[in-house]
Amino acid sequence: MRRRLPGFLLAAPAWAWLTIFFVAPVAMVVWFSFGYKPSIFATQATDKLSFDRYAEVFSPTFFATFQNTLWVGVAGTVLCFLIGLPVAYWMAVKAPPSRRGLLIALVMVPFWTNFLVRTIGWQVILSPEGWISTALQTVGFEPLAILNTRGAVLLGVVYNYLPLMILPLFVAFDRVNGPLREASKDLGAGKWTTFFRITLPLAQPGIVAGVLLVFIPLMGDYITATVLGGAKGNMVGQLVASQFQTAQNWALGSAMAVVLIFVILLTVAIGAGIVWLVTLPIRASHRLVIGAPAAAPASVSIREEVAA
Amino acid sequence: MTQASTIEAESGTAPEPVTSRGEAPGTVVIDTVTKRYGDSTAVDGLSLTIEAGEFISLLGPSGCGKTTTLRMIAGFEEPDAGDIRVSGRSLLGVPPYRRDVNTVFQAYALFPHMSVAENVAYGLQQKRTPKSEIRDRVVDALDLAQMRGFADRKPTQLSGGQQQRVALARALVNRPSVLLLDEPLGALDRQLREEMQLELKLLQSRLGITFVFVTHDQGEALSMSDRIAIMRSGRIEQLADADTVYARPASAYVAAFVGQQNFFRGAVAERGAAVDSAHALVRGASPALQEGTAGLAAVRPEFVSIDADASADASGAVNTARGTLIGVSHLGETMQYLVRLGDDQSLIARRPSPEAPQLAVGDAVVCSWRAESVLLFPADDAASAGGYVAPPTA
Numbered sequence: 176m177r178r179r180l181p182g183f184l185l186a187a188p189a190w191a192w193l194t195i196f197f198v199a200p201v202a203m204v205v206w207f208s209f210g211y212k213p214s215i216f217a218t219q220a221t222d223k224l225s226f227d228r229y230a231e232v233f234s235p236t237f238f239a240t241f242q243n244t245l246w247v248g249v250a251g252t253v254l255c256f257l258i259g260l261p262v263a264y265w266m267a268v269k270a271p272p273s274r275r276g277l278l279i280a281l282v283m284v285p286f287w288t289n290f291l292v293r294t295i296g297w298q299v300i301l302s303p304e305g306w307i308s309t310a311l312q313t314v315g316f317e318p319l320a321i322l323n324t325r326g327a328v329l330l331g332v333v334y335n336y337l338p339l340m341i342l343p344l345f346v347a348f349d350r351v352n353g354p355l356r357e358a359s360k361d362l363g364a365g366k367w368t369t370f371f372r373i374t375l376p377l378a379q380p381g382i383v384a385g386v387l388l389v390f391i392p393l394m395g396d397y398i399t400a401t402v403l404g405g406a407k408g409n410m411v412g413q414l415v416a417s418q419f420q421t422a423q424n425w426a427l428g429s430a431m432a433v434v435l436i437f438v439i440l441l442t443v444a445i446g447a448g449i450v451w452l453v454t455l456p457i458r459a460s461h462r463l464v465i466g467a468p469a470a471a472p473a474s475v476s477i478r479e480e481v482a483a
Numbered sequence: 484m485t486q487a488s489t490i491e492a493e494s495g496t497a498p499e500p501v502t503s504r505g506e507a508p509g510t511v512v513i514d515t516v517t518k519r520y521g522d523s524t525a526v527d528g529l530s531l532t533i534e535a536g537e538f539i540s541l542l543g544p545s546g547c548g549k550t551t552t553l554r555m556i557a558g559f560e561e562p563d564a565g566d567i568r569v570s571g572r573s574l575l576g577v578p579p580y581r582r583d584v585n586t587v588f589q590a591y592a593l594f595p596h597m598s599v600a601e602n603v604a605y606g607l608q609q610k611r612t613p614k615s616e617i618r619d620r621v622v623d624a625l626d627l628a629q630m631r632g633f634a635d636r637k638p639t640q641l642s643g644g645q646q647q648r649v650a651l652a653r654a655l656v657n658r659p660s661v662l663l664l665d666e667p668l669g670a671l672d673r674q675l676r677e678e679m680q681l682e683l684k685l686l687q688s689r690l691g692i693t694f695v696f697v698t699h700d701q702g703e704a705l706s707m708s709d710r711i712a713i714m715r716s717g718r719i720e721q722l723a724d725a726d727t728v729y730a731r732p733a734s735a736y737v738a739a740f741v742g743q744q745n746f747f748r749g750a751v752a753e754r755g756a757a758v759d760s761a762h763a764l765v766r767g768a769s770p771a772l773q774e775g776t777a778g779l780a781a782v783r784p785e786f787v788s789i790d791a792d793a794s795a796d797a798s799g800a801v802n803t804a805r806g807t808l809i810g811v812s813h814l815g816e817t818m819q820y821l822v823r824l825g826d827d828q829s830l831i832a833r834r835p836s837p838e839a840p841q842l843a844v845g846d847a848v849v850c851s852w853r854a855e856s857v858l859l860f861p862a863d864d865a866a867s868a869g870g871y872v873a874p875p876t877a
Contacts, residue, residue: 354592357586357592358586359605360559360578361584361654362605362606362654363580363606363609363610364609376596
C-alpha cells in the first residue's frame with residue numbers, strides 16, 4: 176500500500192511564507208521595541224533592553240493620535256457595516272440572480288485604480304474650489320469646507336473600504352438565502368423576524384470577516400486620513416512610518432507598532448464582548464433546553480404492559 | 484404508547500371562525516390555477532379539491548408542476564390566474580407566514596444555529612405562545628416524532644432520518660390544518676424510507692390533518708395516499724385512489740408512470756379490441772379503440788407468464804410472444820425475466836419466486852398473458868417515447 180503524505184504538507188508553503196514574512200518580522204519588531212536609538216547615525220540597538228520606549232509612546236501627543244486613530248477606525252468600520260449591510264443583503268436576496276455578476280463587478284470597479292489616486296481624487300472633488308463647492312456656491316451656499324475635517328476622512332474611509340465589507344457579507348447572505356428563509360416564513364415569522372433570527376445569525380461568519388477586513392487595515396492606514404483630513408488626520412500609522420523613515424528611530428517606531436497591535440486586538444475583543452452582551456437577553460429569551468427525559472417512558476411502559 | 488395530547492387535542496378542530504362556501508376546515512380547493520415562468524407554463528388551469536383529513540399525493544416526473552402547486556399552497560409562489568382556498572378562505576395575496584399550513588421541506592431546512600427543541604419551538608414563538616405551553620407542546624411534538632432524546636442536539640449532529648423527524652415535528656407542532664410535504668423522503672435510504680412511509684400514514688390518520696404529499700416515487704404515492712393525482716405538464720392526468728390508478732389507469736402515461744408496463748405499439752385490429760404489434764397480436768377483453776388508428780397495448784410484468792419454448796413453430800397465437808431470455812434477476816418475493824422479442828422490443832415477466840420456472844439465459848421462451856390483463860390506449864407518443872415505458876434493461 177502506498178503511504179499517504181501527511182495532510183499538513185499541503186499547507187507547508189503557506190506556513191513557510193507566514194513564518195518568514197509575518198511571524199519573523201513581527202518578532203523582530205517586538206524585539207526592537209525593547210531597545211533604544213544609540214546615536215543619530217544608528218537606527219536601533221538592543222544590547223540594553225528596557226520598557227523605556229513604551230513609556231515614550233504613552234506621552235500625551237502620542238495618546239491623542241492613538242485616540243484619533245481609534246476613532247477613525249471604529250467610526251469607519253461601523254459606517255461601512257451600516258452602509259454595506261443593506262447593499263449586500265439586497266445584492267444577495269432581492270436583486271435578480273442574473274444581475275449578481277454585474278453587481279459584484281461594480282463593487283470591485285474602484286479597486287482597478289490605485290488607492291492613493293482614488294483618495295486624491297476625493298481631495299479634488301471636496302476642495303473649496305472643486306465642482307461640488309462651485310455648484311453649491313452658484314445656488315447661494317458658502318464654499319464647501321469639508322476638506323481637512325473628520326467628515327472628509329470618514330467619507331474617504333467608507334469609499335475605500337466599503338467593498339471589503341460588502342463582499343464577505345454578500346457571500347454570507349447568499350449562503351443563507353433559499354429554503355431556510357422560506358422555512359422561517361412558513362413557520363409564521365415575518366420579514367424582520369426572519370432577518371434577525373435566521374439571516375443575520377447565520378451570516379455571522381461573513382459579518383466577522385467583513386468587520387475585521389475593514390477595521391484592521393483601516394487602523395494602519397494613514398493615506399486616506401492624511402490626504403483628506405490634513406492636520407486632523409493624524410494616524411498612528413503615520414507616526415510609525417515617520418519614526419522608521421524620518422526620525423530613524425526604529426526602537427520607538429517598533430514600540431508604537433506593538434502598542435497598535437494590542438490596541439487593535441483589544442478593540443476587537445471589546446467590540447465582540449459588547450455584541451455578545453447586547454444580544455444576550457435576546458438569545459436567552461429564545462433558548463429552550465428540554466433536558467433528558469425524566470425516565471425512559473417508552474421502554475418502561477412496554478415492560479409494565481407486559482408484566483400486567 | 485407515546486402521548487401526543489397537545490397536538491391531537493385541537494388538530495382538526497382548529498379555531499376557524501369563518502368557514503365559507505361550506506368547505507370544512509382543512510379542505511384545500513385549487514380552482515383553475517395557472518402559473519407561468521416566462522414562456523413556460525408550470526401549472527396549467529389546474530383544479531383539485533382536497534378533502535379535509537385526506538392524504539393526497541401529487542405524483543409526476545420532475546417538471547410536471549407538482550412542486551409549483553405545493554409552493555402556491557404554501558404561499559412561496561402566487562398563481563397567475565385562479566384561486567386557492569384553504570378551509571374556505573382564499574389565500575390569494577396572503578403571505579406564507581399568515582397561512583394555516585406548514586411545510587416539510589425537501590432538504591428539511593432545519594435552522595443549523597438552533598437546537599432541535601428550538602427549531603420546533605420557532606413556530607410557536609412567532610405566535611407568542613406562553614413559554615410554559617411552548618415547552619409542553621415541543622416535548623409532545625418531539626415525542627410524536629420519537630425525537631425526545633435528541634431535543635438539545637444541533638441538527639448537524641443528526642442523521643438524515645432524524646432530521647426528517649425533526650422537520651415533521653417542527654411543522655406539526657403548529658397544528659396546521661394542512662401539512663405540505665415536498666418529497667420529504669427523497670434523501671433517505673430505502674429501508675428508512677419504507678419505515679417512514681408507514682409512520683407518516685399512521686401519523687396522518689391519527690392526527691386527521693390534511694396531508695399534501697409531493698413525490699416522483701410512485702411506490703411512495705401508492706403506499707400512503709387516499710388519492711393520487713398524477714400530473715403531467717401542469718395538469719392532472721388522473722385523480723383516483725391507488726387501486727384505480729394501478730388497475731385502471733386513465734391513459735398510457737398513467738399506466739407507464741405507475742408500476743411497470745410492457746407496451747406493444749401497432750395498428751388497432753379486430754374492431755378496436757386488439758393491437759397488432761410487430762411481435763404479438765395483443766387482444767384486450769373488450770373493444771376500446773378506433774379501428775384504423777395507432778394503438779398501445781399494455782401488460783404488467785406480473786401478469787405475464789413465461790415458459791420454455793417447446794414447439795419449433797414460430798407462428799404466434801394471440802396474447803403470446805416468443806423470444807430469447809436475456810436476463811434473470813431475483814427480486815425477493817418475485818423472479819424477474821427479461822426477454823428479447825426483437826431488436827427494438829423486450830418484455831419483462833415477473834413470477835412469484837416459489838412457482839418461478841427454472842430458465843437459463845439464452846433459452847428460447849414463450850410468454851403469454853390473459854386478455855383481461857391487457858390495457859388498451861390510443862397511441863401516445865409523449866407518454867411512451869418520453870421514457871415512461873418500462874425500460875428494456877434488467
